[in-house]
Amino acid sequence: MSRKIRLGAFIPTTGQHIAAWRLPNSQPERHLDFEWVKEQVQTAERGLFDAYFLADGLSVNLGLSESLGVSDKVAGFEPVTLFSALSTVTKHIGFIATASTTYEEPYLLARKFASLDHISQGRAGWNVVTTASESAAYNFSYENQPSHQIRYERADEYVGLIQKLWDSWEDDAFLYNKQSGVFYDTEKLHHPQHKGKHYAVRGALNVPRPPQGYPVIVQAGSSEPGRELAGKYAEVIFTAHQYLASAQEFYRDVKTRLAKYGRTPDQLLILPGVSAFVGKTEEEARKKYEQVTNLIHPEAGLALLSGMLGGIDLRQYDLDGPLPEIPITETQISRRELIISIAKNNNFTIRQLYEWVAGVRGHWQIIGTVEQVADQLQTWFENEAADGFNVLPPSTPDGLNDFVELVIPELQRRGLFRTEYEGQTLRENLGLARPENQYVLARHAAKVS
Secondary structure, eight states: OOOOOEEEEEOOTTOSSTTGGGSTTOOGGGTTOHHHHHHHHHHHHHTTOSEEEEOOOSSOOOTTHHHHTOOSOSOOOOHHHHHHHHGGGOSSOEEEEEEETTTSOHHHHHHHHHHHHHHTTSOEEEEEEOOOOHHHHHTTTOSSOOOHHHHHHHHHHHHHHHHHHHTSBOTTOEEEETTTTEEEOGGGBOOOOEEOSSOEEOSOOSSOOOTTSSOEEEEOOOSHHHHHHHHHHOSEEEEOOSSHHHHHHHHHHHHHHGGGGTOOGGGOEEEEEEEEEEESSHHHHHHHHHHHHTTOOHHHHHHHHHHHTTSOOOTTSOTTSBOOOOOOOSSSHHHHHHHHHHHHHHTOBHHHHHHHHTTTTTSEEEEEEHHHHHHHHHHHHHTTSOSEEEEOOSSTTHHHHHIIIIIHHHHHHTTOSOSSOOOSSHHHHHTOOOOOOHHHHHHHHHHHO
16 A cells, blocks of 8 residues: 555634634534534544544633633533544544543543543544643642653653553453353453552553554654653654644654664654645635634733743733743743744744634644645655644634545545545554554563573
8 A cells, every 4th residue: 555644633623723713604602512523523534534633631721811711722521531422423533532641540541541442443542641731730639730851751651551551451361151151361361560650550450451452642742751752652643843844853853763662663653733724716715814813812812822832921012022032831841942933933923923823823834725735735745744644624614624625635636645444443544553462472472482
């Protein structure tokens, strides 16, 4: 098979752009309506997307907008719960849920993702995050958020422990032998007996091994510790880049890190985020961008920047003046650097900066015709910048429909994207191998030696 573009769909129920909920065709009052979400995921499946992705937070963490009431991202579904339901009304598309290594106990996280993989028949993925918001700490009995270094140190141990838990049962451990009365083979049950610096878990997971072996492990950090964690564990990376050169640097850097962990470059897919305003003409695409940009509430724009820059209050500065010096914080490290670089590279005022990131939050934004959008995606895909893309439709339903009905047929015409799903599981559709149980591997190695 020739190499194909992989696509994730990152679709908040009110759209990705902070003002999308104000568009005429938007239905923000349905953001907790399961039927509405079902329509979006079924549209993505019709477009043959690999997976439906949701970010998640553990607090009302929107800075200035908390008191102003101008944000549509203040509340929503818990992803694993939602995806369990959506898996029953879809057949092929995968579900990548965000969950925190800082604020969730490993045993509980391993349990719910194994359950989701069974319920979806092998279509689950875990987006590994360490959680960047200070406000989340206050909801979990912390006085302060752990430092960036400590969060990633814990995440390293955490992911390895999760894999041990998912391997608690060998694939053929359950016998269901009615004649003998033996339900499972005790020799194929393994207790992790984990005792590390941050976590101690003795017992086996009380959910059988997931259909995929492990749900697909996804990671989104681009800092140095984030890149190293990705090199060790990640199978998919969601990353943010504005330019081909920086995307290529990231792609090559992370891919080269896999070798030290006994991995090969094809075991990791890198999917930069992209938001496309697409039209049959450039003028039509530009009008779509301007329509939603003109609906941005200034306080919502400032709140967005505040969160992405580590919580700094920008209300004291002139909106039409330059971005001030931003202090270093322990949150949003790589994204903060990216936003600052966007402002400097484009000489943006504060207003221009929030207008530019309102729909993409630092990801790549394309405004153009179907052919222009496809040309740029193809360039990144064919020049070591991307294995695919995490698509951020600016609005629902229109932005998602535009990508499915306009861009995907053009990618298919060029032979860059599938015309049908290749497999049954998320791993199979992504072209990722199913991992062998580590206890089985250890037993085989012992026999050989």
